[in-house]
Amino acid sequence: MTLKVSNSKHKMTLPGSIRDFVERQTRLPLESLFEDSEPPSYPYCEYWRRAVAAMLLSGRIAAKDDGFPNMTDVNRICKEANFDQYLFEATSRFLVAAKIIQPNKQGSRYEPAKFSDAFWNHQLQPLRETARQAFLELVQQFTSFRVWRPTFAISSMLDGFVALFAAAFQDLAIRRDHAGKVFLEFSKLPTSDLIGLGKQLGLKKFQCDAEGWDSWLDEPGQQALLSALYYSSWAYTTDHQKLSWIYLSDTARIILGLVAPPELPAPAVDFKVLPNLCVLAGADLPPEKLVPLFRHCKINRIDRVFEFQLDKRQLTETTWQEPLVRKLREVLEESGPLPATADSLLRHRPLGGGEIRIRGCSAIVQSESPEVLDAIRQHRRLKGYLEAGAPKDYLLIKQQSNPSNFIQRCEELGFRVTILQS
Numbered sequence: 001m002t003l004k005v006s007n008s009k010h011k012m013t014l015p016g017s018i019r020d021f022v023e024r025q026t027r028l029p030l031e032s033l034f035e036d037s038e039p040p041s042y043p044y045c046e047y048w049r050r051a052v053a054a055m056l057l058s059g060r061i062a063a064k065d066d067g068f069p070n071m072t073d074v075n076r077i078c079k080e081a082n083f084d085q086y087l088f089e090a091t092s093r094f095l096v097a098a099k100i101i102q103p104n105k106q107g108s109r110y111e112p113a114k115f116s117d118a119f120w121n122h123q124l125q126p127l128r129e130t131a132r133q134a135f136l137e138l139v140q141q142f143t144s145f146r147v148w149r150p151t152f153a154i155s156s157m158l159d160g161f162v163a164l165f166a167a168a169f170q171d172l173a174i175r176r177d178h179a180g181k182v183f184l185e186f187s188k189l190p191t192s193d194l195i196g197l198g199k200q201l202g203l204k205k206f207q208c209d210a211e212g213w214d215s216w217l218d219e220p221g222q223q224a225l226l227s228a229l230y231y232s233s234w235a236y237t238t239d240h241q242k243l244s245w246i247y248l249s250d251t252a253r254i255i256l257g258l259v260a261p262p263e264l265p266a267p268a269v270d271f272k273v274l275p276n277l278c279v280l281a282g283a284d285l286p287p288e289k290l291v292p293l294f295r296h297c298k299i300n301r302i303d304r305v306f307e308f309q310l311d312k313r314q315l316t317e318t319t320w321q322e323p324l325v326r327k328l329r330e331v332l333e334e335s336g337p338l339p340a341t342a343d344s345l346l347r348h349r350p351l352g353g354g355e356i357r358i359r360g361c362s363a364i365v366q367s368e369s370p371e372v373l374d375a376i377r378q379h380r381r382l383k384g385y386l387e388a389g390a391p392k393d394y395l396l397i398k399q400q401s402n403p404s405n406f407i408q409r410c411e412e413l414g415f416r417v418t419i420l421q422s
Helices: 016-024 047-057 071-081 085-097 116-120 124-142 158-168 176-187 191-201 219-231 250-255 287-296 312-318 322-333 340-347 370-378 403-412
Strands: 004-006 011-013 027-029 101-103 110-112 172-175 235-240 243-248 271-273 278-282 298-301 305-309 355-359 364-366 394-397 416-420
Touching (some): 016 191, 071 085, 158 176, 158 250, 172 176, 219 235, 322 340, 370 394
Antiparallel strands (some): 271 278
8 A cells, every 4th residue: 555645735655664654553534533624724823813912912911031921910811801821821932932922121021023023914934934943942941951852952853853744644643642652653763764755845854853853752852742732733632532632733734834825814804993982803903903902901802803892990000191092092093983982981081190109118108199099099900019097198008018019010000109218
């Protein structure tokens, strides 16, 4: 029996050792796992992935020292948007590894990175470049520092290994509990056959480090490879007959150059502000429009058309400075004339953004404006620092709270802080 692999870009015959290896494995055709086969989708253009990128850029999620998002912030915004926090975490980790999003110089917030434009504008060639590098970076991150490796993952050519495996197991799924062992045994097939298959795929010889892959695929390495595949959306699992099966995705095949990309779907560029203060914004709008909405509006729904809600309390918490209110208004006015309800709300100047004075020795906060103090009492990111029973026209910082953290957060939110001498 001759097992052939064909697609719109390559037609090839598997070398004998690879063909025999595939036939020995417990495998299922993908068509037997899914009743309706969906056409391939364009890599990394999913509406939910764009939502995660916009939420990171909105400033509502802090970056930790390792560059990954603060999960307290993630849980809060995911609860508001009814979004899976584990999908958010995996997606954000990929976006950072792919240099689409990065922490700012202060390391406290996120900003666009080198491949941001390629992501938002669906530029396939730079996306291929950065996705392959991100996959290798994720392998390195998931590899325990105690495990010896002959080189860093970035030099391992494991993306070439995945390309060969994807070609050999095209349209097939293997048992999830066997996957690590299958990867290892596949890496030990005759080097000449692996390199021969690589040549058919158009891989250069330096992309096929066939003699070194098995050193990456001990048990910890198998788990690192699987994690990187999942976080990159290069592999998925599905259940069938009480077993879990894993298969490589169309995203992996397109990024690795095994198949041509499909046409982009018709862009969702709806943009409306309704009288009930609901804002509808298509997922394919540019980030200049989407990010302010994720920043200053309540997130009601994540879908092909995002649904936001203009909310007085949310605006009070995020648009402390008048220029931010004007910027949001400018974005919304691009949808057309604003309904009277939205116009009235945006004309209202949010509380806050004034000056407060803090006496360090007693942790007393005062301001000439009662409205500013009231805004602090109500703000969800500040009220937890406050002690009950403060004198009239003053606030007290809790004894167990760190006043420096309170001051830093006030300044981040637009307050002018003066430290009084004891």
